[in-house]
Amino acid sequence: MKKIRYAVVGAGWISQQAFMPSVAQTGNSELTAIVTGNAENAAKLADFYGIENIYSYDRYDEMLDADVVDAVYIALPNSLHADYAIRAARAGKHLLVEKPLAITEAECEAMIAAAAEAGVFLMTAYRLHTDPGTIEVLEQIRNGAIGDPRLFTSVFSYQADASNHRLKAEHWGGPLQDIGVYCLNAARHVFAAEPIEAIAMQGSGEDDIRFGEVEEAIAVTLRFPGGRFAQFIASFGADTLDTYRVIGTKGEMTLEPGFRFETDTKLLMRQNEKVVFEKTSPPVDHFGGQTAYFSDCILNGVRPEPDGEEGLADVRAMLAIERAAATGEPQKIDTPPRPGHPTPDMLREIPRTDRRLVF
Incomplete structure (x- = not known):
């Protein structure tokens, strides 16, 4: 081969x-x-x-x-x-x-x-576009398991090390670019649409030398077509957490953890406040x-x-989010609809390995 x-x-x-x-x-x-x-x-x-x-x-x-x-x-x-x-x-x-x-x-x-x-x-x-847990969420939504998806919420956080290059402004570092992008990308595919407006706030705690060049955390609200909303917080200064929730007209689903590559995703679905579906994804190598x-x-x-246009769509939205946080004013986003979204034919269940060398 x-x-x-x-x-x-x-x-x-x-x-x-x-x-x-x-x-x-x-x-x-x-x-x-x-x-x-x-x-x-x-x-x-x-x-x-x-x-x-x-x-x-x-x-x-x-x-x-x-x-x-x-x-x-x-x-x-x-x-x-x-x-x-x-x-x-x-x-x-x-x-x-x-x-x-x-x-x-x-x-x-x-x-x-x-x-x-x-x-x-x-x-x-x-x-995550080739990950079984992510594809499961998207397939459940496409099949109408929670009705019309209306709301998306997410938190992704961890304590960043002071030596991390993601804390450098010269490299366009920050929690939005490093981990917020996962929340943004998930929301876009959950709704199968592009955001049209962004509102955001950012901030840092006092006297933390890590955040002299970039913010500690950013909180984002995105408006999507059809009156849908996504909200997420990305932080370099809070305890480790990565999760997201999708609330539809007939139910809701939570994926926790939802983004990290070291752990298996766990999906929990509720309808009428009762758990109707629970699944842990297989242990694959993202x-x-x-x-x-x-x-x-x-x-x-x-x-x-x-492809490159998929990456461009997130960069365009992140730049609008940054402008919203800097100005305190809502920012419009104009991105063409994507021709496709992650589908089951993209799944690749590759086994994990413990054989690695890390300095």
């Missing part, structure tokens, strides 16, 4: 903890290159995973010109996504880019254009699932559902 060869661009925590261990589980993908600024760690990772090629960032174009990879997984700080993705696209490499896709609409559009011009696929790394799906798309010539 042909395997898609990947380069890991940015071998930091998320690559070490989640992406690199998952690739061998997929059956259709393999790691053949590492691009990183830490040569010592790269050598250890290459030896651990059997990766032949190691490149520093200043040799990135050399790696792209060599016939050693078919695709790149870009897990760099947000401000670097566009540059590294566009260079890879121009070299004919497929692009799996962590969210948020980029830091401006213009950068997102440039990435989309570069991929289209080169004839390669660009996929935003929305791992990163393995998204990688297996993307590799299948490449091998079969099928455009991935969470």
Whole structure:
């Protein structure tokens, strides 16, 4: 079986903890290159995973010109996504880019254009789009289990470490970009629509040195077509929690946990205040699932559902949310409807592994 060869661009925590261990589980993908600024760690990772090629960032174009990879997984700080993705696209490499896709609409559009011009696929790394728990929620809603979905609420929080690059304004860091994007993306697919207006507030506790450049927390209200509403809070300064609830005209469902990759999602559905359905998703590897799906798309010539436009839709909404928080005024959002949403054919139940090397 042909395997898609990947380069890991940015071998930091998320690559070490989640992406690199998952690739061998997929059956259709393999790691053949590492691009990183830490040569010592790269050598250890290459030896651990059997990766032949190691490149520093200043040799990135050399790696792209060599016939050693078919695709790149870009897990760099947000401000670097566009540059590294566009260079890879121009070299004919497929692009799996962590969210948020980029830091401006213009950068997102440039990435989309570069991929289209080169004839390669660009996929935003929305791992939950291939996750059984997420697909179960969306299928239940589509089948009318809770009637017409009217409200969405969510909280996603954890205590961010002071050394985390997600606390740096230069990289467009902050809780909205890091974890709020999950709440936003879930709401868009729950309602199968794009938000049309945003209201937001942000704030930080006193004397916390972590939040000199970005806010501690942000609270968001989104208006959707048909009088639907989504509200979520994302925080870097509260205890760990990730959950969301969808309330319809005939019932409601809660997914808790709902977003993290380390745990199985748990769905609870109520109608007339009585539990009518309860299900824990199978223990799958989210990163393995998204990688297996993307590799299948490449091998079969099928455009991935969470493409560049999907990433752009969230970036456009996040920028409106930021403007709303900064001005105290509602902000309009104008995004075309998506042609599709996550469906069962995207499911990839890849087994987890405990074999990983993390520094």
